[in-house]
Amino acid sequence: MAGRKVGIVGTGAVGATAAYSLVMMGSCEEIVLFDIVEGVAQGKAIDMGQAAHYSPKGTKVTAVKSAAEMKDCDIVVITAGVPRKGEMTRADLLMINAKIMKNVVDDVAKNSPDAIIICVSNPLDVMTYVIHKMTGWERNRIIGMAGALDGARMAYQIYQTLGYGLTQTGDLVIGDHGQNMIPLPSKVQVGSVNASELLTQEQMEQIIERTKNGGAEIVKHLGTSGYYGPGRAVAHMVEAILDNSRIVVSSSVLLQGEYGYSDVCVGVPVVLGRNGVEEIIQIDLDEETQAKFKISVESIQDNINILIENKFFE
Template structure:
């Protein structure tokens, strides 16, 4: 990757926060924003560009007038989509966001044909699968934000309980980015000390429960989903790829036999580098975790089946 150019489709709270975070970090040479709401991307791009004056490394931040302007990007982040409202069924939400994702992805495929795509739109695992099917690209170039965010929420819960340094706390969450996610605090350490040596089994169970509902807790207070956490998690993933750092992060990726599953996208630990998903790390899972993982995978497959039943991929 030479140009270090990142496109962000959807300049709402999450997309804009990701862009602002990247500009402050100085990770990219150029960031280009697009949003269907007139003026939103332009106004935020101007505001961020002015803020980046105080960054150590300057970043060019512009707004795309049309989707076709998201071109020649190394990485494109998709946050576009609608939240579930009123009497909208899960099938309704799936079809609406799948259609939005399809349109966005077709534009990316045409104008940034060498890009890596990060999916953030919900339901995340199914939209990651949709992106793979629409592009036809290699699996390594299609990644969904999942454990990078959920893992940071778990690390927050561990730090809150123990009081020990957050930046020394491991994070590992696998499965879907939803109610069937599987936090694995028993597999992480604080510093060099396994967490199992520091807290009790009941405290471990509490961390798992609070991690699973970490997003809902924010909604309860704000009345809307969080955006600083997702924005920073996206920036972490982008930085790992642009810097080819080979960072181990739990992300949503297409499985092709790993963990015993094929043709489904779900969160597992991966190595992130210049090629995107450089490797999928297969953990040894105990029987209980295998059963939970099966439930999680099947919940994603259920969503994919809804799209197939509605002839979405035809």
């Protein structure tokens, strides 16, 4: 990619941390920030621009006052959306965030028509699906950030158990980005050694449970969800696309027959490179994992159906 220009829509904790991570790594030439709250993107752009003095490359960080001003980006990261509050039902939250997504995506599609979109907004798999429907773009260009974070959380739990190999530990989590996620520690390696040779079945089960509750554990301590992990996971994906690294990372993508499902976005291992999703990898799932994957897909489909019932796509 020649331009290496990245737009980030939504500069709350996750969006800003992703941008800061990219600045510190010197991963791109230009980062453009936008937030609906006046002044937030501007203030953070100045702050990060000053931090760039100490990064490997002088990354240009700017802010725009509307998503429509974010032009000609190679990658656009979307973190916009509201969290569930008080009396809000799941359907309420879905409709609110889907409408926010629709407005943002309209601007992105018009002004960065060749971009790859990374969706971080929740509910992740459903919002990724919404972007597909709104743009009609090729499926390789729309990717939901899920497994990069959940996988890092699983690798962390394996490291907490073993006490070694943190950066050498595989990270494979499939399914939805939520309570039905499926961490697969038995499928990963620590260095060149299969994790199943290092961990007991009981330890595996504890790792799976702790991975699923990885976000909730942070909320318990902070009173808010984590942002260093998610922000770095976003940056990891952006770097892979910009550098054409062709790394394997679980992401929420639109299936068209893979794993036996179609017209639904769900987390599976993919190859990330210059074109976004270069390939969807189909791994063998045992019967128990297939059953869990079915539950995961159905939970996403239920949410998509709520949008359909509310005539969102019409």
